[in-house]
Amino acid sequence: MTPPPAGMDGAYGFSPFPPIAEYAFLSDCETTALIAADGQVEWMCLPRMDSPSVFGAMLDRDAGTFRLGPAEIRRPAQRRYIPGTMVLETSWWTGRGWVVVLDALLAGPWHHRGLRSSAHTRAPTDTEAEHVLLRTVRCVSGSVQIRLDCTPVFDYGRAPAVWEYVGDDYHEAVARAPGAGLELRLTTDLMLGFEGDSLALGRTLLKEGEGRFAALSWSGHPPPRTYEAAQQRMLWTVHHWQRWLDGGRFPDHRWSDFLQRSVITLKGLTYAPTGAIAAAATTSLPETPGGERNWDYRYTWIRDATMTLWAMYALGYDWEANEFLYFIADTVTAGHRLQIMYGIDGRADLPEETLGHLHGYDGARPVRIGNGAHAQAQHDVWGAVVSSIYLHVGLRHRLDERQWTIVRTEVDCALRHWRAPDCGLWEVRGAPQHFVSSKVYCWLAAERGARLASLREEHDLAATWRAAAAEIQADILEHGVDERGVFVQRYGASTLDASALLIPILGFLPADDPRVKATVLAIADELTEDDLVLRYRTDETDDALDGEEGTFTICSFWLVSALIIIGEVERGRRLCEKLLSLASSLQLYGEEIDQSTGRHLGNFPQAFTHLALINAVMQVIRAERGLPPLTLDGEQQF
Template identity: 60%
Template sequence: MSVAPTTPRFGQERVCPIADYAFLSDCEAGALIAPDGSVDWLCLPRFDSPSVFAKVLDPDAGFFRVGPAETSVPVDRRYVPGTMVLETSWGTRSGWVIVRDCLLVGPWQAERPEQSGWRRAPVDRAARHVLLRTLRCVHGEVEIAVECEPRFDYGRLASHWEFTEGGYHELVARPTEPCDGARELRLRSDIRIGVEGGRATARTTLREGDLRFVALGWDAWLPEDYDEAYRTLVETAHHWQHWLDAGRFPDHPWRAVLQRSALTLRAMAYAPTGAIIAAPTTSLPEAPGGSRNWDYRYCWLRDSAFALWALHSLGFDREADDFFFFLADVLGGGAVQVVYGIGGERELEERTLDHLRGYADSRPVRIGNAAYKQRQNDVWGALLDAVYLHVRGREQLSVDVWPNVREVVEEALRRWREPDRGIWEVRGPERHFVSSKVMCWVAAERGARLAAYRGEHELERRWLAAAQEIRAEILRHGCDERGVFTQAFGSRELDASALLIPLVRFLPPDDERVRKTVAAIEEELSEGGMVLRYRPERADDGIGEPEGTFTICSFWLVSALVELGELERAGELCERLLAHAGPLGLYAEELDPRSGRHLGNYPQALTHLALINAVLHVARAELGLDATSLPFGRPWPEVA
């Protein structure tokens, strides 16, 4: 199954392919920039705030373009190496100009002040709350156009511009009515700016050697001149490069791929709390024209084990600690749910924005996510695996966290027999999903290990017995007559989440059922080497519409093949998947197996986490490193 490979459009208007967008971040807010130099997505002041630019979802929902007046197709785009600073090179008939874009952060601080108590403060608040765009003419002359048209509150409200004491070089934009999110934006430039209705505009000709800047801010500070703008851009570049230097990356041809994914994950961490968002966007469709359009600007707990393993494995222990402290706060804040706001918010009311046309006319556009109310029993295992990984890496378990850990294990043991919505958050009927049962086993098994670490042997024995009971039930009802793990008890349908079975150590990779399951998924759920999460036309997921292959699942297959000793095939598949990265090394949630087009919210954290997992699996196996250095490199539990 695949979606049509036609170019996405708003009616008859061509829209930017998802993978062509650049992603900028200051670890509090994120922006998407199209190849033509237009900022088509920016929510302020947080990742999950209402948008001020949302052209990606509707051509009339606001944008901010800086680039040559006579062309919209750049010669080259790249990130400045080791940074989240975008560099775009433009060639015209009369000259060449380079534009650099970033959300300002820095200067980088190597050490964080010690905090009292068992928790440290979250990552340093280094965001400057400025979108900076610098221009340098390197040859000839180029006419430059600046257009900035904010539309506040997801495009509902136009902007009203007023000049400040800075004359024609500084303006303030405010929404025409009170609204949530950013209350005003300030635009400053050394280019003379005018106003046309709700749009700030400028035209100027740059000649060889000319330097200019445009800065959009939503706080008190903006650079005064080009020199100050350039200095802060350099500080931002150094901030990212110094952060990356603290990591550990294998000496392997895919080292740069790992570094770009690490930077992308860091850019999706909300610095004030340490929460990692699933993606900085909402409602980018899983199939153009379809209704699988969800808001991913929140923190899913099931990603936590992957996130902590990736951060620790790459040497970013401080960021892993920050995320763990966010999880600890969640554990201590009442009944555990599947997804939270980036500030720890528990209610994420889902609603539709009917005034927006949606990406390529894909409706509805949603904000909020009703999954926060769903029952998804795999969350207990994700949390316990995350705690176990943290304790294993840090060799300590806070007495403040342990009571909450105990409650999570006990809740898993109370709920594991109940049906739920599963890892894919289906909106059809609840079922006894195999992956949910496996993760309940993870909760009990990891809980027993943590109890042993604390010397609470009665709990250890009871939780190990519960883990054995859960395993026996899964082996009895979760395999079909072929010996293949299915999507749910009593079903013959396959689910790619079964690829996690060897990765979470439910069964060893040489178990015949694991080998048959991996082979069946390769044969029945793969298209062009890429893996569907399941067959929507056969599974009652409450929607039933087509979707692309899930890149997450494809990378899981790479990791599973390495576990099975199929290193050559794993390397070939991983190389093929890496070739499908967007032009800037980023991934959305899904890929169309025929066209290679990226689908779904972008960039997708779990995809980049699965990429890191897979690449390190392959790299470490090729480099002959000890198996305990592999992802989830725990001692194998006894298997009945």
């Protein structure tokens, strides 16, 4: 496909692509959607978040969009989420009147806790989402011309839809494409027309007090058929999210709204039928503008498990944390080698494919689906699983036989492989190296495993694993620290790496160890751009890719936590305040931030960034209240 001429879209200046941070995120915990500021749905995959897209304009302006709003495309006056929800409210002033659009993926009954399925079986019907994207528009003053345009293109822009009417009243139509295996139904109180085969459109003049709706559905769940019914379904979804949020516990603090938005975002990235949490809702949003660092993040990373459980337990969402742990346990015991990532349904095979027909976001190519890193050797996975089970058990003081079997298996893997090189936490595509962070996670597997063995009264095994943990720790301290007493990226190098910030967070060494403080301060002073943290300097690391990166927001929030842990409270608080000021207008984050412009880069919204935010904000709040910092060792009560 070819991009439109630059500058043709007045809403975004000289680029036809909206800034990544301007997208709003919707979810029903099965499907996700991203909506640009002009009201266009530009990313939506069906029937679930890792399926092929039906609206893909985020990656190619010809790959499908869906808009409902003022006929004159302009920037909205205001956008916000209705507080405590994932229902988007957009207000427009046209010069003749005001209209308000509400957008939501209708929530299903996933708040009825206690219902779950295996990662390898279909969820029960009563946990399914409604499978309806609902959009309502209401004129609140004056009069405004309203326009609906819906142009789905199935299979990542490869299969244009063909519309046909349902019935004879011109208010309902279905879109199909040969081989797509999916049917979209558009139901509205606007009179629908077709332009060619692929565009369904509607126009009307709304006067003060009048409203219209459009519902896009893709399963047997009935959509609303009147504006009044649509309002009721929207209100139910608002209440649904707010009731779910009320189940958590949040400190009374000026930053609590960031905690709430982050946990809502994490819930939205959860695939309810299995409990898996996707790393992001998108694929191939570039880490480097116009570059090749474009990856598919619609999968679950095992390395995120410990942070996920910590964040969910800290905010009172034990059920969600347990669901994610059960997903991991189901996956680990499914009979295949533990990988660094899995599909949200638990599948292990994630073959990487390049979609050469797509232009890419703002010209960034290639566009990839699947992720070849799933086959990498990455030694952090064993520690992530064992420490997650340890956190889970720490709240219950009970380790069942199934979990114990997993612990024994993963500790054994860590002890057999910790001396070997791997691809590291950042999944570099260069030659395997002896990455310090990977060996720290192998230490984590042995150390937390020893604690769990003691709980099981397996005292001989606990002693063996403690000795192994001590051996790994001694090796890291001998080979992974430079002459300044600073932890480096890999053995035999002097390169700094932000993953060393996990050393105090995971409790590898006490906070008052001089090597810990020296490392945190070295990263803060030498691996930052305008206070924001780089993963590593690309000219010092063989990651087999071209181009520079922006600063990694995950790592910047890690630095906040690490600064608090080593006692640099004021510096950590100031950095946290700066990072929160760089959030999108809807309090969402991509993976990276361009330090010179504040532009968000990478897939969006990024789960790991929001997990790190929760940890950092909670650390700052505790410090302000004179409480000791928390590390991810499960010793403290949440």
